Amino acid sequence: MPELRPFKVAWILAVASVVLPGGFLYRDLSPVALFFLGGVLLWIFLRERQGDLRPLGVRDQILLLLPFLFWTILTLRLETLVVRFADLLLILAGVKFLGTRTPRDILQIYLLGLLLLVAAAVWRFDLLYGALFALETALLISGLLFLFAAQEGEKIPLALARRLAFLGVLTTLGVFVLTAFYFLFLPRPQYTLFSGPFGSTVRTGLSDRVAPGEIAALQEDPSVAFRVRWLSGPRPARPYFRVYVYGNYHRGVWTALRKGRGGGPRSLPGPRARVEILPQVETRALPVPGYPLKVETVRGPVAESGPEGTVVLKREVLEPSLWRLTVVLTPFFPAESPPEDFLRVPRRIRLSLKRLAEGLRRSDPLETARAVEAFLRRNYTYTLSPGPPSGEPLLWFLFSSHRGHCEYFATAMVFLLRTLGIPARVVGGYAGGQWNPFGGYYLLREKDAHTWVEGWIQGKGWMPFDPTPASGFSSRPSPFRRWRLLWDYLQFRWYYWVVEYDFLKQMRLLRHLAGGLGHRPRLRLNPPRLRLPALVILLGPGLVAGVFLLRRRRFTPVERLLREFSRYGWPRRASETLGEYLERVSRERPDLSSELRTFCELYYQEVFGGQDTRAAQKELLSRILRRLRSR
């Protein structure tokens, strides 16, 4: 009957359970840890092929670990605490791979893999974490099954091994179902003791202080900045999401307005839309696809109306957050501060632009603005890499290079209009985005960051203009576009239902389910009521440890010997007597043979001769184990 060594399978799965999270986190982990682990595995592979792999003793393992431990302590910083911890876990796993291969060692390696998975949860929130979680769970469950089988028999029939593998898959599926249940329905506190200080490290492409050239570098970044879920209302074909309004220009740098919070009207003509904003980056302001009428903070830092129809946050976003906005989709924005504030032009620029601006003057401000917009679109070229400007960036763009990105175009139009006495300002945000029909939301990427212009049209309000021409080459739709959108939709669902699942969503889900049963529960938790569960959680481990210590069974010397030897890879076969077993071990470890023979005799004297040799057995066993560990 073909047989299989379950221990070997458990060992392979243990290697995989560490390599998998290590590979997943390779961008974040230190190259030192990754190279160490890779080197160790390569070394083991080569030595095993040559057949002369000798496991390291515990002392050697500690000596090997010490430099890495010092390195971790020396490079420790609060913001990289968890990442350094994960590095150390990886190194520890590498050291364990070099040691003996006993069931206990393998169990410890599984624990390291599990801790790596838990550590990754602190700084990786994307859907790939979900994939890692699923794979690692499957690996650990199958590994534990085979490890248990290895403790029951050195070899098992191949048919049984196949059944175990199948059982591993079934158990994994069962665990997923139960995990979902526990995740959704286990009681959650409304408040946490502290918010995770380890947020996303991605920075938004927009800030309240930008200079031409900065956004260009970010436009090529495809990472997601925001998702704007369209809850109700008409959806524009190519919406502009306003984030900042820049009013002041000084030495080539625009600065966003900070004054005038929420001074605008609460009612404006035009269709209404309700949207939900889900950030993916650290930010202090939200993208708004119109003029905000109502701002509601569902979760995260409090959002409020900012200057000139923007929405700002009281603090930077660090944790998963959600806001709900009601906006009016109007082509004209009301003035909050006097339009005359947006007429200032640096003297040197005014003098240089005067002649060009006068040539673009038309009968009324709207016509003039359209003429300027058309002039810039026709006569200038859009590029992502205009090169370093010589002198004043705007003048260099208008009269020398004739090439630039959106900030150059927006800046040029604003100053041409201001020179002609028309108030104008630069607006920063996201243009277009990508509509995801699966999830019903706009996907705003860093590359969608854009600047455009708002000009003051007397009697109507601030009107948007976009003087930036198309880039010249139309991007061909990718054949994988639909799959990418589906992937992003799954990401979105992952964030919505897993990463951002909270007390409120749980209550909503419970109410929804209870509503289906005919009544609505009145569930309300408050911090004082959580004191008892918190106390139980805090004291629980201590109680469990106490019970463990009290109820721990005292093993006889022969039981201890069998346990310890089994850990060192010599499990006793069911058919062996103690004498036969120790003889077999003696053949592998001739240096222990005399002690083992004496131990066997002492044991037989106790059992069959009725003599009390327990103390001698204990003493001899400690000597045997000391010698075993010292190697």
Next chain:
Amino acid sequence: MKTRFRVRITTAGYLYIALTLAVALAGVNTGNNLLYLSASALLALMTLSGLLSVLNLLGLSVRIEPPEETFAGVPSPFGIHLQARGWPRFFLRVRLLEGESRVLYLRDRCRVLLWVRPPRRGEIHLPPLEIYSGYPLGLFRRSRFWPLGIRLLVYPRPLPGRVPLSVRDTVPVPSSGARFRPPEPEEFSGLGPYREGIPASRIAWRASARTGTLRMKEFEGGGGRTLILDLGATPSEEELSRATHLILRALGEGYAVGLRLKGQEIPPGRGPQKRRQLLEALAYA
């Protein structure tokens, strides 16, 4: 038959529970849902592990087949018939007293042999049969106990060596204690199971080969040599053990054996009935 369950947490299980609590606490403290997810998965695995371990022991029926004779301190083979209904069972361990045997995989039915060493002579009430397993992950060890309701008569442990004077004197001397009489004709009464102390010449090899278990030829009648043991009123445990050995040996060698014990006398004879009668008298002494 009413059975009961018991669960014990292994060292790995304690570690697992501690880890689950730690991750859950971290999840509650930070509000990080992925930590909640990890804690939920750990909890789910714990639940499923408990469920699978119960399922592994449910739907089992047990039948015990005790040996014909058991001697104190001597391993005796107890046959355990296991039958599993429905789903397959994995990595079961069957235990009775100190005897233990393992079943790696059980799909329908199987028979395992437990070598049980009864601790003392006399009538003992067999403790419940325990079937346990750390399946599926070894985090918890769940046991199920089957009360057997079997009262087992354990004979004294046969002790070879020098027979104590009080016993030995009865063996060869016709005037006191054991008396040898002229051999009487023996009658073959049939085949029986092999018993402790029977010489190899009495084994029916053909019948043993045919049935797969050791069988021996049984004889009855008072023919041949006779041995009567006189153990007096208060024999010691050692005397009983040595007498047991002597009886087994003498019966095996064709003697008709009798016994005087505590004022009662068992007339000499041979055969399985006599053997049982003699050993029972020693067991109850």
